[in-house]
Amino acid sequence: MSLELFERHREKLDQACEASHSRGYWSGYKEMPSPRVYGETAQDDGIKAFQSHLGKTFEIDQPTSGGTLGVEEGPFGVELNVQYPAPDVEAMMAAAKAAMPAWRKIGRQGRAGVCMEILERLNAKSFELAFSVMHTTGQAFMMAFQAGGAHAQDRGLEAVAYGYEEQMRHPKTAAWVKAQGKNDPLEMTKKYTAVGRGVSLMVGCATFPTWNGYPGLFASLITGNAVIVKPHPRAVLPLAITVRVVREVLVEAGLDPNLVCLAVDTLEAPITKEFATHADTKIVDFTGSSEFGNWLEDNCKQAQVYTEKAGVNAIIIDDFDDVKGISRNLSFTFSLYSGQMCTTPQNVFIPRDGIDVNGENMSFDDVAKAIATGVEKFLSVPERAVEVLGSIQNKGILDRIEEAKKLGDVVLDTTQIDHPMFKGIQCHTPVIVKIDGADIEKYSEELFGPIVFVIATDSTQDSIEKMKTTICENGAITLGLYSKNEEMIEAVEEAALEAGVNLSINLTGGVFVNQSAAFSDFHATGANPAANAALTDGNFVSGRFRVMQSRR
C-alpha cells in the first residue's frame, strides 16, 4: 500500500528533489484560492468544514487522560470554543514509540509515499485549514490561505524531499569484495537500514502553526520517527486538523495512527517541558520565544533540538535613487500581518546625514518620512488595509506598541482601523519611531509586532557595524539592503556572512524581505542566535535518523 502511494506521488517527489538542487522557482501546490484550481464549491465547503468544528469536542481517538481542554480565542471575534482531548503524557509517548518499528519496516520509499499522500490530502483541505489559521492567528484570509496552506505544504514537501534524498544516499545493500592477491577475495554482503531516533516533539507557534510546524513534522516522519504535535494553546485547530489527516492516511496504509498524536495544553498548565524532557523524546522542533527556545536547548540533553527564536531583523539604507521603490516595498513589508512575522524587519539603519538620491542629498528625516508616508498611503483604504494587516494575535502586542513609542520620536503613529466585516475588531497599523544609533540598548532586542525603528547612524559603515553587533548578539532571520554602490553591496554581503544572516538587496518590486520561498530560499541560517537550524537543508534532516549496518 505505501509503495503504491510512493509510485503515485513519485513524479512530484522527484521534481521536489530536483527543485531543491536547482533552487529556481518551483511549487508543489497552488497558492491561489481559485475555484478553477480547488473546485467551484471549495471555498463554501471549507467554510462549512471550519464551522463544523466550532463549539464542539474535536474527535480524535488517541491516548487521553479523559478530560478535554481548549482556550483558543478568535482574533476576528469568531468564537471557537473547540475542546480537545487532554493527553496522557506517558500513554501517548508509549503508544507513539510502539508505532515506530512498523514505520521503519515499510522503508524510506514507503514512508515517502505516505508523507506525500498526507500532503496531498492537506492540500485538498486548504480552505478549511485557511479559515482555521485565519481565526486562530489573526492572519487575513489570503495570507492564511497562502502561508497557512500551499506554502506550508511546500515547506512540508521540501522536508520530505530532503529527508528522502538523505536516506537514498546509501544503498539498502552492497557487495564488498576485496582482492587478496593470489588468494580468494574477501567477500561480504552488507545491509544498511535507516532508523529513526525516537519520538519527535513538534512545538507549534501561535502565528504560523502550519508553516513553521510542517518542516519539523515531515522531516521527522520521513526519517522514521513518531511525532507528538504540541500546538500553541492559542492556535490548535489547524494542527488538530492536520494530525487527523495524518492519522487517517496512516490507518488506510495499514499503519498504527498513534505514530502521530496531538497533545493540547493550556497557557496555565503547559505540558511542553514534560514531553520535551521525556527520556524517549529524541527530537524537538520549536518555534517561539528565545527564552523558551534556549531553555529547550539547555535542558533537552537527550534530544536533538531544532529552534527558531526571536531576532532583530534589519534594513540598511545607503545611497539609492529609487526612494519611492523603497517606500512602496517596505510599506507592504511592515504592514503584512501587522509585522507579526519572524521575518519582519524592525531596525532600519539610515545615515543621520542622509543619503545620495540621484546626485542630491536626501536628509534622514526625509527618508524616514518617505517611508512613513508610504505606509500611511498604502493603508489609507480600510477595506484593503485590513486584508493586509489582519488582526493582532494577542493583547501583549498592543502593550508593546505603547512601550515602543516611549523609546524615541514617533515618526508615524499607529492607528486603529475598524474591521468592515468583523464587528468590534480593530486592526492596527505599524508605528515608526526614530532612535539615535548610539542608544543601542533601545533597539538591540526584538519587540515583536507592528513596530519599526528608523535608526540614525554615523554612516552606512556605522549601520553595518550596528547591524552586525545586534544580530550577532540577538540574531536575525532577514537583512535588507538598499544601495547603488557595488562596493557597499559587497561590504554588506561580507558583513552578512559574518553575522550569519540571509541578505536581500534592493527589493523595490513584488518580492519582499519577509517572504521566503520553499525550494529556493533558506529560512534562517542556524548561524546566529535567531535559530540553530535552517528550513530546510541537509543538516535539518540528517540528525533525525541513524544508519545501522549488518554485514555477513
Next chain:
Amino acid sequence: MSLELFERHREKLDQACEASHSRGYWSGYKEMPSPRVYGETAQDDGIKAFQSHLGKTFEIDQPTSGGTLGVEEGPFGVELNVQYPAPDVEAMMAAAKAAMPAWRKIGRQGRAGVCMEILERLNAKSFELAFSVMHTTGQAFMMAFQAGGAHAQDRGLEAVAYGYEEQMRHPKTAAWVKAQGKNDPLEMTKKYTAVGRGVSLMVGCATFPTWNGYPGLFASLITGNAVIVKPHPRAVLPLAITVRVVREVLVEAGLDPNLVCLAVDTLEAPITKEFATHADTKIVDFTGSSEFGNWLEDNCKQAQVYTEKAGVNAIIIDDFDDVKGISRNLSFTFSLYSGQMCTTPQNVFIPRDGIDVNGENMSFDDVAKAIATGVEKFLSVPERAVEVLGSIQNKGILDRIEEAKKLGDVVLDTTQIDHPMFKGIQCHTPVIVKIDGADIEKYSEELFGPIVFVIATDSTQDSIEKMKTTICENGAITLGLYSKNEEMIEAVEEAALEAGVNLSINLTGGVFVNQSAAFSDFHATGANPAANAALTDGNFVSGRFRVMQSRR
C-alpha cells in the same frame, strides 16, 4: 592555485564520492608497505625521518607562549624526548579565526583541492607516520602502517568526499523566476555561500591519533573551518607531523598556515577545556573516555560536539557448526593491538547449556575452551605474536587486567612475551574470564585492554536481552553474532537496530568484527552512548557549515 589542485585530484575525489554511495570495496591509498608502491628507499627514509625528530624541539612556526613541552614515552622503549612549542590559547584562537575568511573565499572546490593535496602528502610520508604511530601508541609496525597510514588517510578522504558533496548539493547561484499571469514575472538572482561555523577543535586519542583524528580534521577543513589540533599528550608526534604537512600545503597555496595549529599539553596541565569552551570554538571532535566526552557534550554549549567514547562491544554465540572458524576469527580479533581498540569485543555471550554444533551439544565450557585454545595457539610463536599484539599503551591497562581476573574464573590467563626486537619490552596476551550472566554489574562497563569475558546466559534469547541492556546503557561500536538459525539472525538484527549498534554476522574468515573499512562501513552509529556521531555520513559534515544566501 587551489583550483589547480582541485583539477589535479578531481578524479580521485569523484571516485571517493562514488564509493561512498555504492559502498563496495574502495580505497584511495595503498595499505601494503611495499617498496613497489612506496619506493625502494621509502622504509629507510621513513625510519630516518622518524629518528630525526627524536630528542629535538619540533619546529612549527605558530602562536606560542614561548616555552616547550612534551611527555611522550615510547611503549617499545624507544625514547622520544620530543619537545613541542607550548600554545598561547588566545593568540592561537585569534590567529586561526583570522585565517578563515580567505579559506572561505577560495570556495568549496578550492578547499577540496587543498585537502586532497594534504592527504597526498601525508600518504607520501606513510612510513614516517607509521613509525611515529608505532612508537607513541604501541601498535605493531604493520598495524601502525595500515591503520595509522593508508586507512587513516582513507577516513580523511571519506570526510573530504562527504563534506564536498554536502556543499555541492546547492548551486553557487540560481535564477528565480515566478510567473505573474499577464504581468511581468518576478525575477531574482540568488547567491549561496557555504560558511564554516568557526574554529574547530580536534582532540586526539592515545591509541589511534590519526585514524580517529583525520575524520574530524578533514570534515571541518573542507567545510570552511579553522582547526586546532590538540593531540593526546602521549601520542603527539603523528599529529604534529600531520599539522606541519597541512601548514606547508596551505602556504604553498597562498593561504595563512595558522588555519591549522598544533596545541600540545601535558597530562598534568591539560588545556583541552580551555580551548573547548572558548567562545570562538564552534566545533569539537573528541575520541576518548566517556567521562570527558560527556563533559564536553554538557559544557560546550557554544559548539557542535562530535564524540566517540567507551562502549561494551559484544559477541553472541548461538548454535553454529564451525566452532574452529569462530575460534580462529576471534583469536585474531582479541589479540590485535592487545585489545586496545574501541571496536574490540569484551562480552562474549554463550548459553550456559551450550550450543548445537553439527547436531551435537557443545557445552559452555567447551566453547569457551575452544576460544581460549585458539588464542593460545595463535600467540604461541613469540616473533609472530608480538607483531599482532604490539605493546601496552600505558600502565593503567596492566592494572585493569589484574582487576578483571578477580571478577570470575580465569579461563585463559594473560601471559607476558619478551619482545625479540625491543629489549625489556613485554607484550601481553588477552585474559579470558568466565562470568555468570546474572552478575551484570561485573561486565556492563568497559574495561579497556586485552580483557574478554565469556558470559553464561540462560539462552541465546537471554544473550540478546543482556546485550541490549548493556549496550543501551553503556554503548557499543561493534556487535558480532555466530548463528546457523536464520530466525535467530533476524531476531539479533532487529535487536541490533534497537540497540543502535552495527552487526557483523558469522565472521570466520579474514574479516574481523573490530575492523571497519572507509567508504563501506560506518564506524559507530551515533545511536547509543558509545558515540553521538558516525564516521562518516551526511550528519557528520552537514552541521559544520551553514549556507548563507544573498538575493537581489
